[in-house]
Amino acid sequence: MRNVLRHARLVLVGLILALPSYMRAEVSAEQGKQLFKANCARCHYVTDKRFVGPGLAGVQDRWSDEGNLLAWIRNSSDYLKTGDSYATKLFEEYNGSVMPAFQLSDDEIKSILAYIADPGEEAAPATASTDGAAAAEGGQTGGGDNTLLTYILIGVAVVLLILARSLNSVSKALENVRREKAGEEPIQEESINVVGKTVAWMAKNKRITAVIAIVLVGALSYKGFVALNTIGVYEGYQPKQPIAFSHKLHVGQNKIECQYCHSTVEKSRHANIPSANVCMNCHKAVQEGPQYGKNEITKIYAAVGWNPEKNEYFKDYAKMDKEELASFYGSYLGDEKAAAAVEPFIQSNIEWVQIHKLPDHAYFNHAQHVKVGKVECTTCHGEVGEMEEVYQHSPLTMGWCINCHRETEVQYATNGYYERLHQYYKEHKGEYEMREGQAFTVEKIGGLECSKCHY
Amino acid sequence: MKRNLRFSYAFVLAFTATGLFSCIQTDPNSPGYEYMPDMYYSIAYRPGEANPNYADGKTNQPPVDGTVAQSHDSLGMINFSSFPYANSPEGREKAIAELKNPLGQSAYHLDEGKRLYNVYCIACHGKEGKGDGPVVKVLLAKDNYGLQPPAYSSDQLKGISEGQIFYAMHFGKGNMGSYASQLSAVERWQITRFVQTLQNPVGGSDSTATAADTTASK
Numbered sequence: 001m002r003n004v005l006r007h008a009r010l011v012l013v014g015l016i017l018a019l020p021s022y023m024r025a026e027v028s029a030e031q032g033k034q035l036f037k038a039n040c041a042r043c044h045y046v047t048d049k050r051f052v053g054p055g056l057a058g059v060q061d062r063w064s065d066e067g068n069l070l071a072w073i074r075n076s077s078d079y080l081k082t083g084d085s086y087a088t089k090l091f092e093e094y095n096g097s098v099m100p101a102f103q104l105s106d107d108e109i110k111s112i113l114a115y116i117a118d119p120g121e122e123a124a125p126a127t128a129s130t131d132g133a134a135a136a137e138g139g140q141t142g143g144g145d146n147t148l149l150t151y152i153l154i155g156v157a158v159v160l161l162i163l164a165r166s167l168n169s170v171s172k173a174l175e176n177v178r179r180e181k182a183g184e185e186p187i188q189e190e191s192i193n194v195v196g197k198t199v200a201w202m203a204k205n206k207r208i209t210a211v212i213a214i215v216l217v218g219a220l221s222y223k224g225f226v227a228l229n230t231i232g233v234y235e236g237y238q239p240k241q242p243i244a245f246s247h248k249l250h251v252g253q254n255k256i257e258c259q260y261c262h263s264t265v266e267k268s269r270h271a272n273i274p275s276a277n278v279c280m281n282c283h284k285a286v287q288e289g290p291q292y293g294k295n296e297i298t299k300i301y302a303a304v305g306w307n308p309e310k311n312e313y314f315k316d317y318a319k320m321d322k323e324e325l326a327s328f329y330g331s332y333l334g335d336e337k338a339a340a341a342v343e344p345f346i347q348s349n350i351e352w353v354q355i356h357k358l359p360d361h362a363y364f365n366h367a368q369h370v371k372v373g374k375v376e377c378t379t380c381h382g383e384v385g386e387m388e389e390v391y392q393h394s395p396l397t398m399g400w401c402i403n404c405h406r407e408t409e410v411q412y413a414t415n416g417y418y419e420r421l422h423q424y425y426k427e428h429k430g431e432y433e434m435r436e437g438q439a440f441t442v443e444k445i446g447g448l449e450c451s452k453c454h455y
Numbered sequence: 456m457k458r459n460l461r462f463s464y465a466f467v468l469a470f471t472a473t474g475l476f477s478c479i480q481t482d483p484n485s486p487g488y489e490y491m492p493d494m495y496y497s498i499a500y501r502p503g504e505a506n507p508n509y510a511d512g513k514t515n516q517p518p519v520d521g522t523v524a525q526s527h528d529s530l531g532m533i534n535f536s537s538f539p540y541a542n543s544p545e546g547r548e549k550a551i552a553e554l555k556n557p558l559g560q561s562a563y564h565l566d567e568g569k570r571l572y573n574v575y576c577i578a579c580h581g582k583e584g585k586g587d588g589p590v591v592k593v594l595l596a597k598d599n600y601g602l603q604p605p606a607y608s609s610d611q612l613k614g615i616s617e618g619q620i621f622y623a624m625h626f627g628k629g630n631m632g633s634y635a636s637q638l639s640a641v642e643r644w645q646i647t648r649f650v651q652t653l654q655n656p657v658g659g660s661d662s663t664a665t666a667a668d669t670t671a672s673k
Contacts, residue, residue, distance in 0.1 A: 041600030043629055051601070052629045096544045100611055232495075234486040255589035257574040263637040270502050281632035282590065285601025349512055351505060357486075360497040 032115030035108055043099075046119040050311045051285075053094065056116045062086070070109050075101040232359070238391035239353040242345075244296050249289070252385035258377045265366045265377075273352050276304045284311065295338040302329055302345040322346055355392050356381075362398070363453045372417045373410075373442075405447035410440050421445065538635075542626045547619075554618030558644050568649030571642055575634060576650075580604055584653035601630055607653040615654075620647045 036046070043052035063069040063086070072079045072087055076099040080087055091098065104112075176186040202209040250256050259265060261274040279300050287308050288294050294308075301308055302325070305317030309332060314320060325346050330339035358364050369375045378384065382393025394400060412418035446452060489495055500506050506514040540550035558564045573582075581587040584607035591603045605611050624643045627633040634643065 037600060042603055042605075098544070103610065231488045232490045237483075237486045239484045239486075254578070254593055256578050259574045260578065260637075263575075267639075273503055275636065277632060277636060282602060284632070285599065285630050286594065349505070352503075353484075354503070359495040361494050 028111055029114040029118060031108070032111030032113070033119075035104070035112050036115050039102055039104070040112065046116050049309070052311075053099070054090070059116060060113060069113075070106055073099070073102065073109050073112075074104060077101070233395050233397055234355075234357070234392050235395040236391055237355055238389055239355065241353055241389065242350055243299050243352075244292055244389075246289075246291065246388050247384045247390055248386055248388045249291070258384070266371045268367055269365045271366045276300055276350065280304060280306065294333055295335070295341065298329055298333055298338070298342050299345045299350070302342050303348060303350050305347070308332060318347060320347070355390060356396065358396060361454060363455065372415065373408075374415065375408075401453070402448060405442040408442050410442060410445060412440060418445075538625060540622065547622055547626075550622040551616055551619045554616075554621055556617045556621075556644050556647060558641070558648065564645045565648050565652070567642070568645035568647070571638065571646050572649050575637060576646065579631075580607070583656070584608065584650065604631065607650060608656060613654045617647050617651060620650050 040056075045051050045055045046057060048055040048057040060066070060069065063072070068079070068084065072084075076087070076091075078101075080091055080098065102109075172187060179186055251258065261278055262271045263274070263278075264270060264272040283297055283300060284306070287297060289297055298308070300306070305314040305320075306312075307314055307328075326339070326343050329342050329346070330336070333339050333342065370377070380394050380396075381390075384390060410418060412422045441447070500508075500514040502515055504514045505512055509516060540546040540554070572580075577588050578590045579586070579588045579602050581591070586604040586606050594600070594602055607613065621643055623631065624634045624638065624646065626635075638646070
């Protein structure tokens with residue numbers, strides 16, 4: 001009987017203790033999670049980290065009255081009109097931006113708050129595995145060390161050779177001194193007349209000499225011819241870029257259009273390298289990559305002055321102390337090597353290395369080819385979406401240009417640009433080379449004229 | 456027999472020698488040899504090149520404040536430097552109320568808008584403006600909601616005015632950056648025209664569907 005009573009008491013205590021959580025269960029944290037993802041996650045983290053809006057950890061402690069908090073979440077612009085001091089402070093801190101109004105019930109908002117109060121494990125900000133990156137980098141530095149090792153070994157070998165020779169001559173000299181004292185003949189230097197011997201051998205084996213000479217001359221002139229042909233042709237040129245930007249990831253996997261970043265190809269002679277603000281369109285929110293983690297993206301932050309811990313731009317970045325910034329980004333990265341790599345980018349420009357480059361005496365216009373000619377980017381640049389690091393796909397020689405101009409047909413029918421020209425040809429049928437059924441190639445509209453590209 | 460052997464030795468020797476010549480390693484960071492470098496490099500600075508004559512070291516300098524671009528804004532439209540609305544809540548309210556699309560109703564602008572949308576917006580907003588673009592999908596798989604926009608047809612966005620759409624492209628909104636550096640005013644208005652067709656899809660799809668719904672069902 002006593003036992004039963006004790007059990008009952010335990011159960012009762014347990015029930016009372018569990019009661020708050022049961023009451024919470026009505027406003028379920030699970031439902032809150034879904035609502036949070038649908039409505040809040042674009043601008044807020046559940047941690048204390050700032051995003052577009054403030055981090056929400058401990059938000060209930062910051063608001064003394066829950067009713068006010070609910071009203072603020074439901075319609076922040078309306079709530080601001082009450083003149084609440086904390087709300088006004090927030091409004092000013094976030095440069096006068098308000099939350100959109102939400103049509104959520106009290107229970108739904110409470111669910112969200114319950115989720116924020118106990119987000120569980122998976123709510124930690126997304127972090128990609130950086131193991132792969134570390135391995136990749138390890139491999140790279142390994143390669144670098146190997147070449148260094150080779151040089152060191154060669155150096156050691158050379159030093160040893162010199163040492164051996166000098167020791168040899170020293171011992172010879174000592175022996176000669178001994179022989180001189182003893183009144184003996186000094187050692188005769190063996191005359192190794194390589195040239196004389198070779199000439200003698202060649203005179204003896206004329207046929208073999210002739211064969212060697214013919215093969216050597218033939219092979220070397222072929223090699224020389226090939227080598228001369230590569231002068232000024234940079235096909236396959238793949239320089240190391242300041243940031244390990246992967247076109248394979250951005251274009252191949254994420255399916256971002258070429259023109260999103262290289263936006264001037266349609267409007268200008270040049271295909272631009274995007275300015276860093278275009279990078280920041282996505283990288284405000286994407287702070288870690290799958291391959292290099294934070295290391296490469298932080299280089300952009302260092303160049304533009306983005307504070308990834310508070311998710312805002314530094315004020316007066318250009319006037320800030322460089323060393324302080326270096327230690328800030330260093331502690332953000334938590335890796336000395338990566339920090340050293342980021343340091344040169346602080347308050348400076350990202351100096352990408354130009355790969356495709358025509359000589360100054362050749363004129364090329366991107367807009368004409370992309371907008372008017374409707375040439376695909378991949379026609380000249382290759383499958384960039386499969387290139388980890390971009391290399392020059394085409395030779396960009398004059399012969400290559402001319403060949404394409406001979407073969408490519410002008411898409412005049414779908415292209416308002418050539419409407420009048422085409423009309424003219426039609427009206428003067430017979431007077432000109434152009435005939436119906438004949439391919440209307442770039443050559444036909446002057447694509448082979450010297451002055452089209454050289455003037 | 457012996458002579459043949461010696462001949463083959465001779466061949467081996469000759470080929471080894473030429474092989475050694477071709478073994479000279481090429482440095483990937485060097486483009487190679489140039490023929491008459493004088494004709495390759497102009498004295499003038501090329502765009503995008505480092506330039507010691509400017510304090511910030513860039514050849515590409517922004518136009519002077521108040522510059523009106525002639526080529527792209529030939530319709531006499533606002534461009535970045537003379538946009539008459541401030542990047543503030545008041546400026547936004549004013550822009551939403553006053554900004555009107557100066558382009559006519561021609562199908563050309565709608566087509567251009569769609570083409571540009573498929574270049575500049577589709578990565579996040581998705582083909583039908585449901586907030587399910589390829590970049591968003593990649594990020595959602597990693598529990599990163601940072602770039603997921605609401606659907607244009609959601610309650611939050613289906614009613615917004617053309618001025619508000621344009622203003623968002625001009626100054627950015629939330630995590631969306633400003634597109635004024637990539638798109639001219641005309642192009643932004645063309646995209647606005649296309650986005651309006653996504654706010655109320657003709658197909659009459661469920662307009663209350665939010666971005667989260669569409670992604671959850673995938």
